[in-house]
Amino acid sequence: MKTNINEKAVILLFLMLSYELGAQLPAPGGVSGNLQVWVKADAGTGTATDNSKVPVWENQRSGGVNGIANQGMPGYYADPGVGAIPAYRTAPSIPNFNFNPAIEIVSTNGYRSGYKFPLGFPDNTTNAMTSYTHLTRTVSGSYRTVFVMNGTARSSNASSVAGIWQSPFFGSQGNRPEFYNEKEFGDVFFGTDIINTIGTDVPSIQSYYNRLSGANMNYLFGNNGKEYGQPSNNVSSNFNYPGMVLLMDNDGGSGSTSLAGDRIGEFILYSETQTETERQRVNSYLAVKYGITLVQPQDYLASDETIMTWNSGLNTSFNNNIFGLAKDDASALNQLVTNSINTGNNIMLTVSTDNDFISANSSPGRPNFLQDKTFLIIGDNNVQNIALVNNGSATGQVIQRIWLAQRTNNTGSTWLQADLSAYTGIAATDQVSMVVGDDSGLSQNVKVIPATGFTGGKAVFNYSFPANKYFTFGINIQTHCTKDPTVGTPNEMTKFGITAQSNRQPNWPTNIPNGFMSLESRNKGFVITRTTSASIAVPVEGMLIFDTADQCFKLYNGTVWNCITRSCNN
Numbered sequence: 001m002k003t004n005i006n007e008k009a010v011i012l013l014f015l016m017l018s019y020e021l022g023a024q025l026p027a028p029g030g031v032s033g034n035l036q037v038w039v040k041a042d043a044g045t046g047t048a049t050d051n052s053k054v055p056v057w058e059n060q061r062s063g064g065v066n067g068i069a070n071q072g073m074p075g076y077y078a079d080p081g082v083g084a085i086p087a088y089r090t091a092p093s094i095p096n097f098n099f100n101p102a103i104e105i106v107s108t109n110g111y112r113s114g115y116k117f118p119l120g121f122p123d124n125t126t127n128a129m130t131s132y133t134h135l136t137r138t139v140s141g142s143y144r145t146v147f148v149m150n151g152t153a154r155s156s157n158a159s160s161v162a163g164i165w166q167s168p169f170f171g172s173q174g175n176r177p178e179f180y181n182e183k184e185f186g187d188v189f190f191g192t193d194i195i196n197t198i199g200t201d202v203p204s205i206q207s208y209y210n211r212l213s214g215a216n217m218n219y220l221f222g223n224n225g226k227e228y229g230q231p232s233n234n235v236s237s238n239f240n241y242p243g244m245v246l247l248m249d250n251d252g253g254s255g256s257t258s259l260a261g262d263r264i265g266e267f268i269l270y271s272e273t274q275t276e277t278e279r280q281r282v283n284s285y286l287a288v289k290y291g292i293t294l295v296q297p298q299d300y301l302a303s304d305e306t307i308m309t310w311n312s313g314l315n316t317s318f319n320n321n322i323f324g325l326a327k328d329d330a331s332a333l334n335q336l337v338t339n340s341i342n343t344g345n346n347i348m349l350t351v352s353t354d355n356d357f358i359s360a361n362s363s364p365g366r367p368n369f370l371q372d373k374t375f376l377i378i379g380d381n382n383v384q385n386i387a388l389v390n391n392g393s394a395t396g397q398v399i400q401r402i403w404l405a406q407r408t409n410n411t412g413s414t415w416l417q418a419d420l421s422a423y424t425g426i427a428a429t430d431q432v433s434m435v436v437g438d439d440s441g442l443s444q445n446v447k448v449i450p451a452t453g454f455t456g457g458k459a460v461f462n463y464s465f466p467a468n469k470y471f472t473f474g475i476n477i478q479t480h481c482t483k484d485p486t487v488g489t490p491n492e493m494t495k496f497g498i499t500a501q502s503n504r505q506p507n508w509p510t511n512i513p514n515g516f517m518s519l520e521s522r523n524k525g526f527v528i529t530r531t532t533s534a535s536i537a538v539p540v541e542g543m544l545i546f547d548t549a550d551q552c553f554k555l556y557n558g559t560v561w562n563c564i565t566r567s568c569n570n
Contacts, residue, residue: 030303114248421457
């Protein structure tokens with residue numbers, strides 16, 4: 001049967017459309033259902049120049065409406081001009097955004113200051129929403145918005161211009177999350193906890209959302225993955241607010257405070273409730289990207305939700321200052337340089353795919369991971385004591401801060417920079433090393449990695465993590481030790497030997513001093529028993545095996561099995 005050209009074109013078009021529909025578009029945490037607004041400072045700003053204006057912030061949700069810099073309001077506030085449009089800030093110019101850029105609000109109390117998304121929220125058939133905002137709130141002022149659902153169907157303002165009757169309002173007052181909705185009789189705080197980063201340059205992940213409880217669609221607030229609870233009057237969501245969404249909006253009324261200096265990394269809005277797992281995926285995406293530690297204990301999930309990139313139960317002592325490298329295509333996540341944004345000595349470690357620890361994450365030339373769903377997530381034991389301690393039975397000293405690295409897929413060659421300048425016991429002339437082991441005591445399968453450089457108190461290392469590992473840093477640690485040989489005439493020679501050679505050497509094996517047995521071959525190896533220590537019911541002191549589970553030679557010392565590691569035989 002022949003197929004004409006038109007039929008071939010239709011078939012080709014069908015196949016192309018089928019492919020496009022089958023391909024998953026990126027979404028935060030891979031959660032795409034009912035996504036309405038997704039704006040982020042590393043995409044859709046139209047600029048990469050520091051302090052340049054961003055009049056339009058492009059929505060990364062396919063087909064979603066863009067954010068328009070919302071300046072002035074006819075009849076209420078005059079347009080202050082282009083100088084007040086929010087500005088793009090490059091990663092090196094701002095603190096605590098984990099090598100990512102931000103949008104900075106430029107405002108006073110006298111005009112609208114953020115972005116409006118006309119028709120940003122959909123139809124009038126749902127009374128639920130879920131939001132996430134990664135931002136800094138640099139001033140602890142009163143009545144400071146994060147976003148407003150200014151839907152014309154419910155608000156007293158029926159125009160497309162941002163109105164004075166804003167419902168519902170989500171934001172903060174002082175250092176507490178606040179909710180206001182004139183149509184549902186609420187002007188209250190969420191829970192009793194404070195947001196302890198308000199009034200600082202440290203951002204957090206603020207989430208306002210709904211959850212169905214019986215017949216009530218409850219309002220809730222979460223910060224860095226911790227649920228603060230409902231509004232104090234337990235008001236429920238009765239309506240949907242289709243229409244305009246206002247981001248970082250301020251109208252100067254009711255004693256509101258300027259938003260000037262606040263910075264946003266990302267704003268995400270869904271028109272639905274989400275499962276706990278979905279919220280965990282989105283929070284994990286934002287936490288890894290921006291170096292934020294989710295309130296623990298809490299696992300981090302990849303976009304497919306089956307991969308646990310940080311297992312908070314593996315060792316709970318290390319659920320502190322969590323950050324990491326990541327490639328997760330379904331989230332458009334590609335974090336290639338990272339540190340914890342927690343303040344103080346908690347930002348001492350920076351990890352990268354190359355030895356550039358200053359430039360932005362998006363800097364050209366940074367090596368990318370080869371495989372999707374690749375993660376290297378790191379937490380530490382949060383020991384703040386800066387005194388050095390002895391390195392077990394080995395030489396040298398180590399710091400008391402220890403890290404745990406959890407790896408998913410092959411992360412390849414990784415660069416680490418440790419800022420050890422706070423440790424006064426470390427001198428510029430010391431030999432600095434990274435100590436890596438299988439256990440938190442750094443006693444099993446230990447490796448010592450010398451620094452490739454140590455300048456200004458900062459030590460640089462290059463290491464390929466083979467699997468989950470613990471590590472710390474120390475000084476003057478010998479990578480191996482030897483004893484001087486005994487001199488003089490041997491008092492005994494080897495009397496027994498096994499050879500695979502066809503021609504035995506003259507006087508072999510009696511020409512080998514101080515041996516019990518000699519083995520000899522050009523192309524064969526010596527294989528001892530391969531099993532696991534758990535399989536041996538009655539071990540005997542001195543017994544030697546190759547443990548196939550722990551992948552090491554083990555010796556039974558009469559009490560326990562231990563991997564044989566290099567040490568000094570004192």
